[in-house]
Amino acid sequence: MSVLFEAAFNRVFDSQNLYRRMLDAIARPGKVVALPCLDICPPSGLSVYASGLAFTLLDGDTSFAILPASEPWQDYLTVNTGARPAAPADAEFILLAGREYGPQITVARRGDLLAPERGATIFAMVDAIDSAAGGGLRLTFAGPGVDGRAAVSVTGLNVANLENILSLNREYPLGVDCFLADRQGRLVAMPRSTAVQWEVVS
Amino acid sequence: MGYVAVSGGSEAIAGAEELVKFFRLRGGSAALAVRQIRDQQRLAVDKVMGEGSLYAPTVAALALKQAEGDSIEASFILRAYRATQPRRYTSLAVDTAAMAIVRRISGAFQDIPGGQVLGPTRDYSQRLVDFSLLDEKEQVIRAFLAGAGLDAAGRDLPDSFPKVVALLRAEGLLAPPETADRGLRDITRESLGFPYPRSAKLQALARGETGAMMALAYSSIRGYGDIHPYLGELRVGYVKLYITHPALAKPAYVGKVLVTEAEIIAQYAAGEKGATPRLSLGYGLCFGHNELKAISMGILDRTTRSKAPQKAPAEDEEFVLYHIDGIEASGFVAHWKLPHYVTFQSTLDRLRRSQALKEEAPDAEPQDD
Amino acid sequence: MLNLRTIERKHGYNFAFLDENTKREVRRKTLKAVAIPGHQVPFASPELPIARGWGTGGLQVTMAIIGPDDVLKVIDQGCDGGVNAVNIRKLLVKTTGVRTTFATGEATIVQTRHRIPEEKLRADQILVLQVPIPEPLRFVEASMAKTREMHAEMDYSRMWVFLYENIVKWGEITIGARYPSLVNGRYLIDPSPIPRWDVPKLHMADTLFLFGAGREKRIYAVPPHTSVEPLQFDDVPFRVEDFAGRACLRCGATGTFLNEIFDGRGGKLYVCSDSYNCDAVKAKREGTTDGGGQ
Numbered sequence: 051m052s053v054l055f056e057a058a059f060n061r062v063f064d065s066q067n068l069y070r071r072m073l074d075a076i077a078r079p080g081k082v083v084a085l086p087c088l089d090i091c092p093p094s095g096l097s098v099y100a101s102g103l104a105f106t107l108l109d110g111d112t113s114f115a116i117l118p119a120s121e122p123w124q125d126y127l128t129v130n131t132g133a134r135p136a137a138p139a140d141a142e143f144i145l146l147a148g149r150e151y152g153p154q155i156t157v158a159r160r161g162d163l164l165a166p167e168r169g170a171t172i173f174a175m176v177d178a179i180d181s182a183a184g185g186g187l188r189l190t191f192a193g194p195g196v197d198g199r200a201a202v203s204v205t206g207l208n209v210a211n212l213e214n215i216l217s218l219n220r221e222y223p224l225g226v227d228c229f230l231a232d233r234q235g236r237l238v239a240m241p242r243s244t245a246v247q248w249e250v251v252s
Numbered sequence: 253m254g255y256v257a258v259s260g261g262s263e264a265i266a267g268a269e270e271l272v273k274f275f276r277l278r279g280g281s282a283a284l285a286v287r288q289i290r291d292q293q294r295l296a297v298d299k300v301m302g303e304g305s306l307y308a309p310t311v312a313a314l315a316l317k318q319a320e321g322d323s324i325e326a327s328f329i330l331r332a333y334r335a336t337q338p339r340r341y342t343s344l345a346v347d348t349a350a351m352a353i354v355r356r357i358s359g360a361f362q363d364i365p366g367g368q369v370l371g372p373t374r375d376y377s378q379r380l381v382d383f384s385l386l387d388e389k390e391q392v393i394r395a396f397l398a399g400a401g402l403d404a405a406g407r408d409l410p411d412s413f414p415k416v417v418a419l420l421r422a423e424g425l426l427a428p429p430e431t432a433d434r435g436l437r438d439i440t441r442e443s444l445g446f447p448y449p450r451s452a453k454l455q456a457l458a459r460g461e462t463g464a465m466m467a468l469a470y471s472s473i474r475g476y477g478d479i480h481p482y483l484g485e486l487r488v489g490y491v492k493l494y495i496t497h498p499a500l501a502k503p504a505y506v507g508k509v510l511v512t513e514a515e516i517i518a519q520y521a522a523g524e525k526g527a528t529p530r531l532s533l534g535y536g537l538c539f540g541h542n543e544l545k546a547i548s549m550g551i552l553d554r555t556t557r558s559k560a561p562q563k564a565p566a567e568d569e570e571f572v573l574y575h576i577d578g579i580e581a582s583g584f585v586a587h588w589k590l591p592h593y594v595t596f597q598s599t600l601d602r603l604r605r606s607q608a609l610k611e612e613a614p615d616a617e618p619q620d621d
Numbered sequence: 622m623l624n625l626r627t628i629e630r631k632h633g634y635n636f637a638f639l640d641e642n643t644k645r646e647v648r649r650k651t652l653k654a655v656a657i658p659g660h661q662v663p664f665a666s667p668e669l670p671i672a673r674g675w676g677t678g679g680l681q682v683t684m685a686i687i688g689p690d691d692v693l694k695v696i697d698q699g700c701d702g703g704v705n706a707v708n709i710r711k712l713l714v715k716t717t718g719v720r721t722t723f724a725t726g727e728a729t730i731v732q733t734r735h736r737i738p739e740e741k742l743r744a745d746q747i748l749v750l751q752v753p754i755p756e757p758l759r760f761v762e763a764s765m766a767k768t769r770e771m772h773a774e775m776d777y778s779r780m781w782v783f784l785y786e787n788i789v790k791w792g793e794i795t796i797g798a799r800y801p802s803l804v805n806g807r808y809l810i811d812p813s814p815i816p817r818w819d820v821p822k823l824h825m826a827d828t829l830f831l832f833g834a835g836r837e838k839r840i841y842a843v844p845p846h847t848s849v850e851p852l853q854f855d856d857v858p859f860r861v862e863d864f865a866g867r868a869c870l871r872c873g874a875t876g877t878f879l880n881e882i883f884d885g886r887g888g889k890l891y892v893c894s895d896s897y898n899c900d901a902v903k904a905k906r907e908g909t910t911d912g913g914g915q
Contacts, residue, residue, distance in 0.1 A: 163773035167653035194847040227656040241656035261707030335667035443663035443838040583673030598797030598816040601862040609792035
């Protein structure tokens with residue numbers, strides 16, 4: 051088995067660029083942020099953008115899980131970040147294929163009251179994100195970072211996954227913080243502090 | 253007018269840097285060689301390596317030169333340099349029984365297996381100013397070194413000495429080592445809550461400032477949470493470091509470091525209900541030859557395990573570990589030199605308001621501090 | 622033996638000084654800080670070549686977020702030219718090469734000690750505050766282990782008692798700067814030693830505020846559009862500093878935070894603490910272009 055080390059990903063400047071967009075997104079839940087194009091080739095099914103998020107934050111000091119489990123994806127992230135694969139209940143980061151039902155998300159770390167920051171960060175791969183109303187899921191956000199209300203349409207996110215993530219966040223400040231990245235490089239953050247209402251739009 | 257100019261800070265800083273250099277050199281003597289500092293100010297170098305938390309004698313000597321002998325400043329320079337260095341390996345645990353001894357004493361026993369090795373110490377010398385050092389002649393130094401035969405003396409020492417505490421342990425007088433908390437945490441890579449894991453606590457102590465640790469250890473032995481310590485054994489010597497590497501079949505030797513180790517035998521405790529009372533151990537180890545620090549560390553390692561409900565300062569782990577770091581303490585104490593115009597203005601606003609309220613209602617102050 | 626030649630490199634440092642591992646940790650912790658507004662997130666906080674207590678927390682946050690396209694403004698006491706601001710700016714410029722400005726409106730990142738600029742900050746700007754003591758409960762409890770539990774349980778009763786006793790004793794709350802404020806109705810923060818004058822600027826702002834405490838190893842944040850309420854009682858409201866009837870001697874502005882200075886003849890003068898704002902107001906009044914830039 052040979053796994054590609056992405057030499058074209060600039061660990062200094064690409065990371066910084068991606069990070070600032072993640073920071074902008076999490077500071078403004080519901081804001082649709084454009085991610086830069088990346089010259090990387092993840093294994094089939096794993097999106098360039100979700101990989102970029104992982105490259106930006108993961109390293110040898112961190113652990114991650116993939117839901118549903120995927121060996122090629124895991125090898126790819128291990129080789130490129132040095133992060134350790136871990137069980138979903140222990141992982142600091144969880145990469146979730148949004149379309150696939152990943153029931154193990156319910157065991158994700160939520161932190162404790164002394165250290166709520168130990169709650170997991172979730173990278174959810176979805177098909178498309180749009181600030182305009184459209185098909186799929188219509189999510190309406192309120193809370194810190196949101197000026198009143200903000201709404202986005204998301205396709206390719208399994209309703210059961212969304213429900214599980216939201217139920218992990220029922221006891222604020224415990225919870226998980228979620229980044230949704232679509233296949234066109236659009237990013238939306240859904241931190242635990244966000245109150246989310248949702249409906250399925252056909 | 254007293255308005256602070258908007259620009260001018262850059263020139264002021266550049267000027268200050270020039271002046272520092274000028275004050276260091278204006279005496280007109282020959283520039284200090286870093287090697288001279290490394291060789292002849294070895295205890296200062298060792299202290300800086302310990303508090304700077306980096307074993308690098310040449311860089312430490314250079315930092316001392318740069319800091320004009322200010323050991324906290326030199327430690328800070330070394331620590332900041334350390335923070336830029338990659339951490340690639342973790343050395344394997346060192347067995348200090350195999351230390352190449354320079355000095356080794358016990359205060360608890362008159363006779364110890366292997367014998368007491370006094371080594372280089374001023375402990376039993378009178379602290380008289382040695383005026384002969386005012387003018388040390390090079391040929392005298394050379395003759396001394398040629399005739400002393402002191403290098404040879406060390407070669408007669410055995411390769412390893414049995415540990416004094418091992419004897420106590422074998423007899424059941426000393427509590428066995430705790431094995432529960434053997435994980436290795438790196439305090440430079442994560443910020444930990446209290447109580448600290450043991451490895452983290454020892455790291456924090458090992459990089460602590462000698463004077464601060466001495467003061468706290470002193471407060472304990474004077475009676476603020478006394479643990480009745482004995483110096484089981486004090487060792488100064490070289491230990492070998494090994495690392496493992498996936499490409500190598502067996503651990504690789506990477507070098508030796510000079511360390512000082514103190515094993516403090518403390519007060520026996522009743523232990524768990526029904527358990528045999530046993531002596532307990534406090535452990536101190538630091539880079540270089542720094543006996544005061546190693547002993548202080550051994551005492552503080554033990555005092556901070558106190559379970560007393562009312563803790564003396566030296567028994568409070570959070571208090572001790574938060575206040576012994578020389579770099580953090582010196583930075584914050586010195587930061588009052590920075591402008592605080594805004595906060596002071598804010599304080600004056602409150603004070604004037606309190607004064608005005610007092611004038612309006614002079615009896616409205618029912619209590620004092 | 623160490624090779625001194627490898628040590629002598631003066632500019633052999635990574636972009637923005639920190640190594641990438643350190644940056645990533647600060648980045649991870651900063652995201653968590655934003656996700657849990659007001660919660661103090663511990664971070665490793667390695668040493669910098671600037672002393673602890675002199676802005677190392679703010680610096681690490683800035684170093685972790687800054688990119689080559691940013692425009693940086695650094696102030697101390699509201700002033701771009703203060704020696705500490707100059708020193709911090711120098712380190713950042715030396716290791717990033719970014720463009721700097723005095724003009725608040727041009728900056729994408731503003732690193733500050735003790736002030737929030739008078740000019741309203743926008744959504745595309747980030748304010749990084751240097752924090753000496755991140756713990757608002759330090760007024761009533763010295764132990765970080767204990768204050769952490771108090772935050773966990775949202776037990777701020779001792780703080781309320783402290784403020785109440787303050788009023789009983791002095792008629793009003795005597796806290797000048799560092800005014801304890803509740804973020805998002807959940808976590809009490811120390812907003813850093815900004816004057817009370819600046820605390821309302823944190824409330825429902827357009828801007829992201831990041832707080833870095835290097836020596837105490839904590840990062841926390843106030844996201845935009847987040848409530849920040851200074852603790853107050855119904856009958857004894859929170860009040861900002863009183864500069865009623867005073868104007869800046871230089872620019873004539875009223876409604877800015879003023880520093881009082883002695884005039885050398887036993888009298889007092891007042892000048893703006895925000896030096897850029899003062900220059901801009903003065904230039905506008907005199908009909909010249911504004912005094913920003915370097």
